[in-house]
Amino acid sequence: MxxxxxxxxxxxxxxxxxxxxxxxxxxxxxxxxxxxQSQIYPELHRMEKDGLIEAEVVKRGSRATKRRYSVTGSGxxxxxxxxxDPAPAPPERDAFRLRTVxxxxxxxxxxxxxxxxxxxxxxxxxxxxxxxxxxxxxRRSELLxxxxxxxxxxxHTAVVAFKALAFDGxxxxxxxxxAWARExxxxxxxxxxxxx
Amino acid sequence: MxxxxxxxxxxxxxxxxxxxxxxxxxxxxxxxxxxxQSQIYPELHRMEKDGLIEAEVVKRGSRATKRRYSVTGSGxxxxxxxxxDPAPAPPERDAFRLRTVxxxxxxxxxxxxxxxxxxxxxxxxxxxxxxxxxxxxxRRSELLxxxxxxxxxxxHTAVVAFKALAFDGxxxxxxxxxAWARExxxxxxxxxxxxx
DNA sequence: GTAGTCATGTAAGAGGTTACATGATTAG
DNA sequence: CTAATCATGTAACCTCTTACATGACTAC
Numbered sequence: 001m002x003x004x005x006x007x008x009x010x011x012x013x014x015x016x017x018x019x020x021x022x023x024x025x026x027x028x029x030x031x032x033x034x035x036x037q038s039q040i041y042p043e044l045h046r047m048e049k050d051g052l053i054e055a056e057v058v059k060r061g062s063r064a065t066k067r068r069y070s071v072t073g074s075g076x077x078x079x080x081x082x083x084x085d086p087a088p089a090p091p092e093r094d095a096f097r098l099r100t101v102x103x104x105x106x107x108x109x110x111x112x113x114x115x116x117x118x119x120x121x122x123x124x125x126x127x128x129x130x131x132x133x134x135x136x137x138x139r140r141s142e143l144l145x146x147x148x149x150x151x152x153x154x155x156h157t158a159v160v161a162f163k164a165l166a167f168d169g170x171x172x173x174x175x176x177x178x179a180w181a182r183e184x185x186x187x188x189x190x191x192x193x194x195x196x
Numbered sequence: 197m198x199x200x201x202x203x204x205x206x207x208x209x210x211x212x213x214x215x216x217x218x219x220x221x222x223x224x225x226x227x228x229x230x231x232x233q234s235q236i237y238p239e240l241h242r243m244e245k246d247g248l249i250e251a252e253v254v255k256r257g258s259r260a261t262k263r264r265y266s267v268t269g270s271g272x273x274x275x276x277x278x279x280x281d282p283a284p285a286p287p288e289r290d291a292f293r294l295r296t297v298x299x300x301x302x303x304x305x306x307x308x309x310x311x312x313x314x315x316x317x318x319x320x321x322x323x324x325x326x327x328x329x330x331x332x333x334x335r336r337s338e339l340l341x342x343x344x345x346x347x348x349x350x351x352h353t354a355v356v357a358f359k360a361l362a363f364d365g366x367x368x369x370x371x372x373x374x375a376w377a378r379e380x381x382x383x384x385x386x387x388x389x390x391x392x
Numbered sequence: 393g394t395a396g397t398c399a400t401g402t403a404a405g406a407g408g409t410t411a412c413a414t415g416a417t418t419a420g
Numbered sequence: 421c422t423a424a425t426c427a428t429g430t431a432a433c434c435t436c437t438t439a440c441a442t443g444a445c446t447a448c
Binding site for chain 2: 031079098121175183191
């Protein structure tokens, strides 16, 4: 269900084609939710059928067209309802933590490599997310600017703050992964060190 | 695929019935992977068919029986291969972060309630995960004790350390959620405060 | 006896992944 | 003309969720 609301969310900034939405989700930095193209188009059809969005057929070039989707009143209501609805925390399911539990079963250099990759991945991620949070705080995000254009000025602070907050959370989580991977590498060095 | 290896992992501690495995996964604290009963039994059948585990039919009471599964050599090989195999980080998909992005669209008290629940949930979680990590370090975990019984003594340190490390990581992540929720609550107070 | 636990399953459906398939438009 | 991008889809498959279904065993 979340995909549907993620789509509604970005469409409240401005109308977009399925392709643009897909771009937004594919870019690992674009969002806090990800989805492949193959999931977007069928979902858009279902959402249109359910009256949450409506499409305007727009010409591009001479022969081709595209469908520009916008959120309906019913769509915005559905989004607000979903946002207000208390949802239970998702079940824990982290494959890398699971691997870590049994990491003693692999050669120690393989284990080290795993954590090195983890470390580097989340270092980059933390940086990217922090940049995202900054781009909201400083109102550099293009989509944010478009959103603010049709938002009452007294709401701007809240709109900006919650978006930045969400990415702060992502960055903080990435920082934890970095620190944890360093702990893991220190542990591995210790395990390898001659007993003394 | 991870479910399969989670099952192989616990079965390397000692043979178990599907029911015991399901208990282990259902208990939110039991593991870093969760799965309902309805997923366990079919997976056990597939794993048996694939030769990763084998069942011994054990009597219980006078009429009933249960199937006690243990890992085969091929199963242990598969687990080791999965553990060594480098896996890409999973796509980002966090419904609560997604809600946070649009949290300005709900009444501020609803938003506050969301973060209060989040805070309390992860406070409890952090505590439980830390207790888990400690139960490994202090070798109080029953399953760990059984595992160490058939593990060469010189491997014990590594076996224990990686398990504790995995739960340290979970605890650290929970701590981040707690700190982040506090930030969110502070932000909400600020947004509500009269401008001055 | 009866409630709680032990034990094993099935079925429908939602959500997500990977791969395939096609064609127009635009920038160089 | 050619490569990259814009644009829209389908199909097979796997994973996970929710709900249903059944019955034996054990402690009270």
